[in-house]
Amino acid sequence: MRGTFPARARVDLDAIGHNTRLLRDRAGGAEVMAMVKADAYGHGLVDASRAALAGGATWLGVAKLDEAFRLRAAGVGARVLVCLGVPGEPYDKAVALDVDLAAGAPWLVEEIAEAAERAGRPARIHLKADTGMSRGGASPRDWPLLVDAALKAEAAGLVRTVGLMSHFACADELGHPSVAAQLRAFTEMVGHAEQAGVRPEVRHLANSPAALALPEARFDLVRPGIATYGLTPIPEAGTFGLRPAMTLLADAALVKRVPAGSGVSYGHTYFTERETTLAVVPAGYGDGVPRHGSNLLEVFAAGRRRRIAGRVCMDQFVIDVGDDRIAAGDEVVLFGPGDRGEPTAQEWADALGTISYEIVTRIGSRVPREYVGHGASGGADGQ
Ligand SMILES: *Cc1c(COP(=O)(O)O)cnc(C)c1O
Numbered sequence: 001m002r003g004t005f006p007a008r009a010r011v012d013l014d015a016i017g018h019n020t021r022l023l024r025d026r027a028g029g030a031e032v033m034a035m036v037k038a039d040a041y042g043h044g045l046v047d048a049s050r051a052a053l054a055g056g057a058t059w060l061g062v063a064k065l066d067e068a069f070r071l072r073a074a075g076v077g078a079r080v081l082v083c084l085g086v087p088g089e090p091y092d093k094a095v096a097l098d099v100d101l102a103a104g105a106p107w108l109v110e111e112i113a114e115a116a117e118r119a120g121r122p123a124r125i126h127l128k129a130d131t132g133m134s135r136g137g138a139s140p141r142d143w144p145l146l147v148d149a150a151l152k153a154e155a156a157g158l159v160r161t162v163g164l165m166s167h168f169a170c171a172d173e174l175g176h177p178s179v180a181a182q183l184r185a186f187t188e189m190v191g192h193a194e195q196a197g198v199r200p201e202v203r204h205l206a207n208s209p210a211a212l213a214l215p216e217a218r219f220d221l222v223r224p225g226i227a228t229y230g231l232t233p234i235p236e237a238g239t240f241g242l243r244p245a246m247t248l249l250a251d252a253a254l255v256k257r258v259p260a261g262s263g264v265s266y267g268h269t270y271f272t273e274r275e276t277t278l279a280v281v282p283a284g285y286g287d288g289v290p291r292h293g294s295n296l297l298e299v300f301a302a303g304r305r306r307r308i309a310g311r312v313c314m315d316q317f318v319i320d321v322g323d324d325r326i327a328a329g330d331e332v333v334l335f336g337p338g339d340r341g342e343p344t345a346q347e348w349a350d351a352l353g354t355i356s357y358e359i360v361t362r363i364g365s366r367v368p369r370e371y372v373g374h375g376a377s378g379g380a381d382g383q
Helices: 013-026 037-041 045-054 065-073 091-096 106-119 143-155 177-196 208-213 345-352 356-361
Strands: 007-012 031-035 059-062 079-082 100-103 123-128 159-165 202-206 246-251 254-258 276-281 298-301 304-309 317-322 331-335 369-372
Touching (some): 007 013, 013 031, 013 045, 031 045, 037 045, 037 356, 045 059, 045 065, 059 065, 091 106, 091 123, 100 159, 123 143, 143 159, 159 177, 177 202, 202 208, 276 298, 276 331, 298 317, 331 345
Parallel strands (some): 007 369, 059 079
Antiparallel strands (some): 007 246, 246 331, 254 276, 276 317, 298 331, 304 317
């Protein structure tokens, strides 16, 4: 079945369910918050969220408020945490929609408390500790001020501090000394908050690598992102039994014979060595195929791997298949689980010197998502 767009990201919802179950089994009783920010790492916010919930996640995590609103608008009623707070956002709407909010500074607690007053019900907040990443959250020096702000707002009936959280900087590097230091800092900061009178429902710190490889970091809840989508957070430690959920596909647009010495694509960075068959693949950097992958990345076409020939363009790239048979309309697999010979997102990431997160997340919004597996609504685009 061909849609109206010549490329598609096929998302296997069963794989997301499998990965979530695996993460829950390894969480040793801790709950699972599936991180579904950035359109579920490119997999489609709502459908991926539903698949993760079906697999046993009890929370969803996003970065930005609008992502939580989109979940609620789609009828997703599960607990949702917004991890990244910015001044001046419509927190009253968040409170009305029962969305949890992370707060890493007293001014944000106060802003949320004012919004809760307008909304007429208490806000649910998670205090965010900077235990060593030096990004969001209150540093150990400022932590008592944040805890005091939360206790004050709680005493006024405007917030309920349901969570204490932090985030690892280097959990994907096995044995990195900062990991133990962050764990120690978190334990101390949690201890301080509890002594001051905070009674959190959930304390949480673990991203995918920690959820899979660091049992002592699980606390009450783990927050896996990349592992939910089946990509390993620690490539050198293997795949952990995860199943990649996304396959990127395109239908060959045009096939032609060209003579030896033909310069291919912008800049003529590739020349044919002999008379050969070229195929135009209709996916380019406008769809999320990295331009740095020119003459570098491999795709699977006409029975084997082929390197992209010449520059990746906005809407297309070219492959050289030699004398092999390929026809316009034939399916080209750009990346996927790897079980039919295609490269994985991890292989693309390795070739490009980046992480698999970036490969799947950058697949453009104009590429339709096609859902397969249990819970898929007939292969429709879920946008
Ligand atoms: C993205 C994110 C995660 C998940 O990270 P992964 O490495 O993808 O598992 C966890 N917690 C927070 C706060 C995040 O922003």
